[in-house]
Amino acid sequence: MPVITDCVDCPLRRQPLFVPMSDEELAFQRRFKAGETHMQVGQEILSQGQASSAIYTVLSGMAVRSIMLEDGQRQVISFIFPGDLVGLHSGIMGEARHSVTAVTPVVLCTFPRNRIWRLFKTQPARAYDMTWIAAVEEHFLGETVATLGQRDATQRVAWALVRIWRRLVALRMETGGAVPFPFRQQDLSDALGLSVVHTNRVIVRLRGDGLAEISGRRLVMHDHARLSQVARLDMEKDDVRPIL
Amino acid sequence: MPVITDCVDCPLRRQPLFVPMSDEELAFQRRFKAGETHMQVGQEILSQGQASSAIYTVLSGMAVRSIMLEDGQRQVISFIFPGDLVGLHSGIMGEARHSVTAVTPVVLCTFPRNRIWRLFKTQPARAYDMTWIAAVEEHFLGETVATLGQRDATQRVAWALVRIWRRLVALRMETGGAVPFPFRQQDLSDALGLSVVHTNRVIVRLRGDGLAEISGRRLVMHDHARLSQVARLDMEKDDVRPIL
DNA sequence: GTCGCGCATTAACCTACGTTGACTTGAGAG
DNA sequence: CTCTCAAGTCAACGTAGGTTAATGCGCGAC
Numbered sequence A, B: 001m002p003v004i005t006d007c008v009d010c011p012l013r014r015q016p017l018f019v020p021m022s023d024e025e026l027a028f029q030r031r032f033k034a035g036e037t038h039m040q041v042g043q044e045i046l047s048q049g050q051a052s053s054a055i056y057t058v059l060s061g062m063a064v065r066s067i068m069l070e071d072g073q074r075q076v077i078s079f080i081f082p083g084d085l086v087g088l089h090s091g092i093m094g095e096a097r098h099s100v101t102a103v104t105p106v107v108l109c110t111f112p113r114n115r116i117w118r119l120f121k122t123q124p125a126r127a128y129d130m131t132w133i134a135a136v137e138e139h140f141l142g143e144t145v146a147t148l149g150q151r152d153a154t155q156r157v158a159w160a161l162v163r164i165w166r167r168l169v170a171l172r173m174e175t176g177g178a179v180p181f182p183f184r185q186q187d188l189s190d191a192l193g194l195s196v197v198h199t200n201r202v203i204v205r206l207r208g209d210g211l212a213e214i215s216g217r218r219l220v221m222h223d224h225a226r227l228s229q230v231a232r233l234d235m236e237k238d239d240v241r242p243i244l
Numbered sequence C: 001g002t003c004g005c006g007c008a009t010t011a012a013c014c015t016a017c018g019t020t021g022a023c024t025t026g027a028g029a030g
Numbered sequence D: 001c002t003c004t005c006a007a008g009t010c011a012a013c014g015t016a017g018g019t020t021a022a023t024g025c026g027c028g029a030c
Helices: A023-032 A088-093 A113-122 A124-150 A153-170 A185-192 A196-208 A224-231 B023-032 B088-093 B113-122 B124-150 B153-170 B185-192 B196-208 B224-231
Strands: A035-039 A044-046 A054-060 A063-068 A074-080 A099-102 A106-112 A178-180 A212-215 A218-221 B035-039 B044-046 B054-060 B063-068 B074-080 B099-102 B106-112 B178-180 B212-215 B218-221
Touching: A023 A113, A023 A124, A054 A088, A054 A113, A063 A185, A063 B124, A074 A124, A074 A185, A074 B124, A088 A113, A088 A124, A088 B124, A106 A113, A113 A124, A113 B124, A124 A153, A124 B063, A124 B074, A124 B088, A124 B113, A124 B124, A124 B185, A153 A178, A153 A185, A153 A196, A153 A218, A153 A224, A185 A196, A185 B124, A196 A212, B023 B113, B023 B124, B054 B088, B054 B113, B063 B185, B074 B124, B074 B185, B088 B113, B088 B124, B106 B113, B113 B124, B124 B153, B153 B178, B153 B185, B153 B196, B153 B218, B153 B224, B185 B196, B196 B212
Parallel strands: none
Antiparallel strands: A035 A106, A044 A099, A054 A106, A063 A074, A063 A099, A178 A218, A212 A218, B035 B106, B044 B099, B054 B106, B063 B074, B063 B099, B178 B218, B212 B218
């Protein structure tokens, strides 16, 4: 039987990426958390079209959020990392409009759906944070739309790699100039609206140019500054965000 | 001096598209609303990079939400219609990451930023609605990402036209098989990641095929079912949403 | 009226990316 | 150790959509 992480000991909330929690918030959080769920690689945390009974914070592991279109094409909407909130809008709107699939083993904090309303009633600060999280998410999606709409293949791939890199660095998951990269090239291309073949062409070229490379399920960043330039991302500090 | 609409008389909240408000909510809303702002065509309701001091609900008129990229390209993130909430995440995150530009004269209900926190403290139901709105918005953005990532030009244009059509029909703005369409083809192409030239090719073809046409600042829908099919949008009822 | 201007429309040409299909590599199963 | 299967890589060729640039057209200014 695995031991459940007490929120007090949660390794995530101390990360500089996240807004610190007050003692009172922490106390509420411990009661709000109903338990933990463990998912295997390939398992669906959320399934498109299914009602979902809970929202989750990813404690560890990674996943992809994707929509399957009627004609069988898949769009990856976003990559999911530790600290991300999953299922907010299925929780609010009733039915999941997308799937979330684990690409590594994933541990989730579970917050039952029917407690969300209590959170809004008794914990306005936490409710505010939830809206804040939704706003951050929306901001990223806007950036994604801009990337898909206006960038060419090279810029898109560079953008995705830099975004993933920065997020994992902020989570202190960088070791020896590399971060875990459990996504397949197929996931990347489904996220960027490119064919796998062309995504691969770009990745090979970026590697040849000494900018970054993917090898052994890890992303090795050789030249963050130059790759950011290719991606047209400035070097601005990532904003902190709340965590549930 | 223009007369300010009392929330009690607000023509929007009665529309079937929106979740009805309780008397108590309505009472709060009247105090929450600080006033109205009128914008001219071309004016910016929100400017990318500027701090914004308020959030707004669009009472009437239309706008586009867009990002200007460093190299001068513009991505239209979404089209804004009456009932939409504008500036939620600039309000929460401090600085606007995108611009919102009026494409018709626009009337806005103004909610000062510093009252948002009071809303969360005293009106959990309204706070919940705000999160709900953010979730609906996020859902649409996800659909946009999927459209830009996986659809070809014809499907994209059809998708945009159907989305706009349905929203304006839900707002009861349809007359004689047509709705107002104040957007330029340039706006459409910036939203869909296409060149104006190609967008025009598609529009001309859709018109020739008797599906829909844009003429005289109006969108005439000749065959909603068939166009929806082209857009790969099913005929599902649009969900209701709250309004602030 | 007619001038000026932003927007829609069209045609000719070109390229970035998709498609198909074959080959390689590597990791886990037995 | 080697078999298998999924993922990565690569080349050849085709096409959707970009680019450029010219023309048409309504509409407000005066």
